[in-house]
Amino acid sequence: MNALLDTYPAFPFVLDSGCNDMVVSAEGVEYADWYGGHCVTMTGHCHPHVVAAIQAQAQRLLFYSAAARLAIREQAAEALIAHLAAAGGQRVFFCNSGAEANENALKMAIKATGRMRIAAFAGGWHGRTLLALSATDDHKITSPFAKLLVPALQLPFADLDVLAATDFADIAAVIVEPIQSMSGIRTAPREWWQRLREVTAAAGTWLIIDEIQTGLGRVGTSSGSELYGIQPDAMTLAKGLASGVPIGATVFSASAASAIEQGDLGSTFGGGPLAMAALIATLEVIDNERLIERAVSVGGRLKRSLIGNAVDSVLGEGLLLGLRTRGPAKDLKQHLFERRMLVGASSDPHVLRLMPPLTIKDETIAALECAVKEFGG
Numbered sequence: 001m002n003a004l005l006d007t008y009p010a011f012p013f014v015l016d017s018g019c020n021d022m023v024v025s026a027e028g029v030e031y032a033d034w035y036g037g038h039c040v041t042m043t044g045h046c047h048p049h050v051v052a053a054i055q056a057q058a059q060r061l062l063f064y065s066a067a068a069r070l071a072i073r074e075q076a077a078e079a080l081i082a083h084l085a086a087a088g089g090q091r092v093f094f095c096n097s098g099a100e101a102n103e104n105a106l107k108m109a110i111k112a113t114g115r116m117r118i119a120a121f122a123g124g125w126h127g128r129t130l131l132a133l134s135a136t137d138d139h140k141i142t143s144p145f146a147k148l149l150v151p152a153l154q155l156p157f158a159d160l161d162v163l164a165a166t167d168f169a170d171i172a173a174v175i176v177e178p179i180q181s182m183s184g185i186r187t188a189p190r191e192w193w194q195r196l197r198e199v200t201a202a203a204g205t206w207l208i209i210d211e212i213q214t215g216l217g218r219v220g221t222s223s224g225s226e227l228y229g230i231q232p233d234a235m236t237l238a239k240g241l242a243s244g245v246p247i248g249a250t251v252f253s254a255s256a257a258s259a260i261e262q263g264d265l266g267s268t269f270g271g272g273p274l275a276m277a278a279l280i281a282t283l284e285v286i287d288n289e290r291l292i293e294r295a296v297s298v299g300g301r302l303k304r305s306l307i308g309n310a311v312d313s314v315l316g317e318g319l320l321l322g323l324r325t326r327g328p329a330k331d332l333k334q335h336l337f338e339r340r341m342l343v344g345a346s347s348d349p350h351v352l353r354l355m356p357p358l359t360i361k362d363e364t365i366a367a368l369e370c371a372v373k374e375f376g377g
């Protein structure tokens with residue numbers, strides 16, 4: 001019997017190492033990683049600049065909590081705020097995961113507004129802690145805890161009429177992903193986003209944008225909020241923020257931050273020096289290698305090249321893409337796996353997800369294009 005609890009359907013091989021857009025199994029078989037370790041490997045596996053920054057920091061100081069000021073933590077905060085400038089965030093709190101980042105944002109909205117209800121959207125996915133779960137539309141993981149979850153209004157995604165008809169007066173926060181990923185790369189038009197910002201601001205309701213998959217450059221702008229020209233009260237980030245070192249971040253606007261007092265938020269490991277070194281190095285790689293532009297150009301290429309007999313349309317933005325398949329998505333997933341390419345499923349049985357490193361190589365792209373074409377006959 002395996003000592004490790006079996007909680008996730010894993011790939012049918014043991015993974016041993018990774019380099020840029022490829023991973024290698026314990027048996028020495030190479031796979032192209034279009035799954036990105038679940039949307040995490042922004043800069044590819046083991047980018048030398050990120051690895052060197054982690055090694056240097058590990059030798060200098062492995063850990064100290066928020067009880068001590070650390071220059072590297074303050075530098076990381078400044079670099080992140082500068083990177084996300086278009087979305088208007090001013091202050092950041094670091095934690096260790098996406099669910100925690102959302103939990104912190106929702107808690108601060110409840111405290112600041114004094115309201116006890118939250119709102120979220122059908123198809124949204126925000127994490128497994130209790131507040132984040134309350135906002136998540138995934139019956140399988142919410143139902144055992146239904147009685148413990150906070151009252152959450154669930155609205156249809158991308159519906160302008162519903163926004164106009166909803167009274168947000170007793171809602172502390174609305175939480176939403178710029179692109180709903182798990183439910184099959186679902187997007188909403190810019191007009192809807194602008195209206196969502198207007199109605200929440202008018203009601204004194206926080207708008208929390210969950211950028212855990214979309215943040216930093218994956219969607220072809222420094223954040224999904226920037227893509228739609230909106231400035232949230234709080235933005236949450238995790239996944240690729242430190243190229244794979246565990247991290248989460250909640251970025252607050254100046255006005256949201258002004259409601260937060262000492263002692264409201266805390267985390268032993270959040271803002272630890274190893275994650276901060278990896279975050280700074282990740283932002284440097286994104287800038288130095290112009291990875292946001294790369295996300296735009298590769299995403300544009302795939303949107304044109306992958307459509308054919310197997311794929312009906314390519315959804316999403318930049319390098320957070322959904323392949324809408326004509327037949328069952330799992331058949332194309334299996335075909336690609338047999339050609340040593342890892343892709344993600346979604347809760348839509350006709351959508352496969354691509355969320356590769358932004359450093360993906362041209363030859364890896366060409367191989368995927370060829371394999372998808374071959375499947376279509």
Ligand SMILES: Cc1ncc(COP(=O)(O)O)c(C=O)c1O
Nearest residue numbers: 097098099125126127212213238
């Ligand atoms: C959009 C979104 N929000 C939140 C989370 C939760 O992040 P974590 O698994 O780091 O808690 C995820 C994880 O997949 C996610 O995709």
